[in-house]
Amino acid sequence: MKKHLLATTAALALIAKPAAFAQDASGATESSPVFSRDSGQYLSPVDGFYNADPSQVLATRFIGANIHTSTAESAETIGDVNDIIMTPDGRAVAVIVGVGGFLGIGEKEVAMSIDELQWQSGADGEMVLVGGLSKQDLEGAPAFDRSALERDEMASAETRMEGDAAMDKDDTMTSATPKMETVPASEAQLEASEIIGMSVTGAGDETVGEVSEILIDNGGRIEALIIDVGGFLGINEKPTAVSLNDLQFARAEGSDGWSTIRTGLTRESLESQPAYSEETYKSDRDAVILIAPVE
Template sequence: MEFNFITTTALAVIVSTSVFAASNDVEHSAQEKVQFNIFSSETTDQMVVNEGGYISAEFGQILASSLMGKTVYTYEPGKPEKDAVGDVNDLVMAPDGSFKAAIIGVGGFVGIGEKDVAVDFKRISWMSWDGERHLVLHASKEELTEAPVFMRQALNLIHREGLLVVDQSNLSAENMIGTVVYGSNDEEIGEISDVILSSESQVVAYIIDVGGFLGIGEKPVAMDIDALTVYKDAKGDLHIYTPYTEGQLKAQRAYSESDYSSDRDVGVAR
């Protein structure tokens, strides 16, 4: 799996933290120890800054690469079991260079159907058991499942001159049908062929025809509106992006009106 930092280009990132100090440890049992706050808001006066603005490796620093791909477990006080809920796919940095959140890939199977959820670092801790250190999130598995998707494409607005995010509630089915959809790598992956309306006539999902050639062999896939970001250019033309790849959508269950009518969660990419 390839990981990317959501920030400006950098050759290496070292995160300084006091989280490893023994005074921050909270003992739970002989085999289990929690160290709260993966990153500390405190700065250290001991960091050695060499001439030219370079720093030396020191105790208490964390390499961001050591977090990438690491499994995250839920932690609820009073519940001994810890569920693996996803892996760290990315890190979110603020314009000042500070780390703000971890992007956790939740749900799905081998990356298919997985959604990105950005979690504030204040909710993530280190916990040790079985002689190893693990990342734990102070939330239930259900909470993460229902959490909003972190839309990476929204960050690309600064790279797309003249494009503005559009409120989808102001768009009609006529506006959307026939519009090309672009995937996570900005590649064309299909087009919207239909919309799904709620009982209140609100658009809740789109049908995207994926793959095929000249309309032959296309596969209809249902996608929740929150899995798409819609932009408009200066001419009023729409540009639609999703964090999914064409391969991931091809692996989705084909949309069936009868299946959707019986269970609206069946085969809907979110």
């Protein structure tokens, strides 16, 4: 699952109650809140840039972290952090916690107040993320609906695109469409870092996705590219394996680097293909790799 920071102006159903954090056998636990509300501790940038400082907190420390009921070895894991919810002014107010399910399948997401979390020192000295709620509290809480945020983001993006299109109308009408040159993907000499992240256009020159991974067979040869299709801003994308033989690298005539990947496949055919995973690839390779039918 891809992880993101979510900024929202929508009303949030945050899960919170008076925290009751566990203590060790001595009756004392070294703990600290996830975020300090003391504005006096904030650092100031120098010439627009920040230096690393022990008081800073990285989002990657939270995203993917397990939340426990205490620091004890027998403590229950109540969920894992999938996202952080932020206000438009950049304040973290909640975490989206994945509860239940198995390996992300059947998992329910709930928005848990950031004030319910603390870092506590475990027996080995490592800091453990401890929540003031039980697994039952989270399982009984209302599910967090990401689609409300996605609708707001999509509407804003469409508004911006319409404005840009109106401003650029004259330029696009007078500028000539550059000629493109292509090469079969199996013949191109590119590094993996150049391919990953490259946009993919399908039938009718429609942008259908972007490359997220390269699938290599047991012989060390590139067999397919994993193209993320569907979703919005990286949310709810589906990875689809497309045979290298059905892809071409393209660039504007005369330019140095290959800029896009082309395929004759449509968005609909990509979205209807079973999602790629290591398990499905190992169990049924032919079913998971999409190969365009011979015309």
